Amino acid sequence: MIRYIAKRLLLMIPIIIVTSFIIYMIFSFAPGDIVTSMKVNSKEKVEMRHKYHLDEPKVIQYFRWLKGAVKGDLGESYKLNQPVKKVINKYIWNSFYLQFISFILSVLIAIPIGVISATRKHSIIDSGFTILSLIGVSVPTFFLGLILIKIFAADLNVFPVEGMTTTGETLHGMNKILDIFYHMALPCIVLTFVNAATLIRYVRSSMLEVIKQDYMMTARAKGLKEKIIIYRHALKNAMIPLVTIFGMSIANLFTGAIITEEVFSWPGIGKLSLDAVFQRDYPLLMGINMIIVVLTFLGNLVADVLYAVVDPRIKYK
Known part of the structure; x- marks a missing residue:
């Protein structure tokens, strides 16, 4: 290995x-x-x-x-007059916080829904979850983001419209953390919904494939409870193909969501790259793109290694 x-x-x-x-x-x-x-x-x-x-x-x-x-020198940003490495380091963690929380929430939502949808194939519940997942995959993130801003920010005034922190306020400690989570709510909902919609389809498809296997029939013949069969045997094997998706998600955690960050003015790497395009700040764009490339390759490698760990049948030489 x-x-x-x-x-x-x-x-x-x-x-x-x-x-x-x-x-x-x-x-x-x-x-x-x-x-x-x-x-x-x-x-x-x-x-x-x-x-x-x-x-x-x-x-x-x-x-x-x-x-x-x-040598580790990615040049200097034309517009910001700062080293590219310093600029990226400032913004990339903002994207990571948003993407990491969204990813965790989407996994926690997608796995149980995918399992329920697969075990109740062609039922009303399955059809409902399938429609929701199709909406999540099909609806543009900017459209969903604008709807949430209109309802929860403009009309109800429950959440802020943009930014990562409250303008004009100097907060520290737990108050600052809570303020960031408060501003993170709407973009996090958008990303969670979109990511969960994709994962639900993968989990459902993988579960349906596993349920057909002979060892599932053997488990039932032994008199095991259905919950044990589904969650201890079926889900464990159904998660193996999903390891690749989780590995590929490593790059997404750091590279941000350009459209979502732009809609909510979230100061992450996605919004930074879009601003760099309009400003023709090519050194900054090169730095961002190369980080995306390196993280994508590393994500692929991690996915392959994890696949071999969870599936003993896979051997790499």
């Missing part, structure tokens, strides 16, 4: 480099740059392009960036 992990990590290096080159070229050939949007004269624009090395060939620019990235 250790050799397999080491091999996968080594294979990631050239893949990440190639991916970074492709992403860098896409940004480089995009129309306009940070200097174009500046309200300065032609001479100053030339000086600014030289300052940011934008007058160099694209390939040279990329290798300059790569040289710094290898």
